[in-house]
Amino acid sequence: MSGTATPLQCKADDNDSISALIFDDKALQRALKHIYEKDFHPMTEIEENLFNETFRIFSEATDEGISTSSAEIPVEFRRKIDQSNAVFSAFKVHRMQNDIATRMYDSNGDLKPFKQWKEDVHPMLDHHVGHWLKTEYDTAVIRARQAADWQRFEQYADILPNLEWMPSTSANPGLDHIDFWGTILPINHPFWSVHRPGDRWNCKCSLSATDEPPTGAPQRSTAPKDQPAPGLDNNPGVDGKLFSDTHPYIANAYEDAKDAVKLFFKDKKP
Structure with missing residues (x-):
């Protein structure tokens, strides 16, 4: 995934425990089948199984981060965080689904057997729902706590x-x-x-x-x-965004990503 790696500049402890996050394999398998059978268009739509699981994980990260702060944040501010998490999740899914969809065909332009395609995209998925998601989750926990702390700082600034x-x-x-x-x-x-x-x-x-x-x-x-x-x-x-719009999932998104995300939320309230 060109341009989307997340460098650990302030690096984590070598003995950090693995975050308690597991991307539901059933949801992942449903999504793969959905993409392979061309039940939707990866460039113009958002795969709902992948979105629901990704959004769930970032919501849990937010819950964990806020719970470690002594601040009580306003309901409206938590809603802003949830809305931002939903949009970020949709852009992450759009990147993921298109990265793996591009591997469905071999060098001759022929559709690969489903089993071969799954094997070919496994390393890529290992990053999307493994290594990168782990880093994103841990950082979301930290920034959710810091967002709550900032709300308290403003409350007691006098x-x-x-x-x-x-x-x-x-x-x-x-x-x-x-x-x-x-x-x-x-x-x-x-x-x-x-x-x-x-x-x-x-x-x-x-x-x-x-x-x-x-x-x-x-x-x-x-x-x-x-x-x-x-x-x-x-x-x-201040803005309730754990990840800003300069993140490569958004800033360097595939063509039509913004329209796909907008369409996905047209009848929803992220």
Whole structure:
């Protein structure tokens, strides 16, 4: 899947436990059969079995993340997160279904036997519903918690007006955020619109509300290498998006993806 890999810049601990996520194999098999039998058009439609399972997993990640925060988020804000998760899930499914559909024919243009096609796309699916989904799930958990925390920060900003960038809790943290550790700035400082914990995949830094005096923004905060990863360049505590529209599933989507997603939700409320 060109351009959609998710680099672990703030890398996870080597001994991290596997997230309790399992993509339902029955749903996957139904989807494969659906695609192979051409019951729908992968370019202009969204396969519902794949969507329902993907959306379920991101909803569980959101539940897990919010539950680890001490904040109580408004119902309307949770609805915004769910809506964003639904749209992101649809774009992820559109990428997945088209990636595997392109492998249905051999070099002569002949349709492969179903069993051969399933074997050929297995490594690709292993990434889509395995490795990549694991990274996306873990990051969604982190960013859902941070979104809830941000709601609390805003609620108590009159008492604790500043935020401090806390060091990563990872046993083997990446180096890309180390210059930001200890930064203290007002919650409304422009720095937080550009840099935040969670703007790298699996980042385990965090923010803490404080009344300690500001330190000023880090001098390297505008360096190209310090910019957020695509898809993580927004503040989920403000817009309710765990993944932004710059994520490759959306920004580098197949042709007709946006129309397919729009059509899918035409009679739904994501």
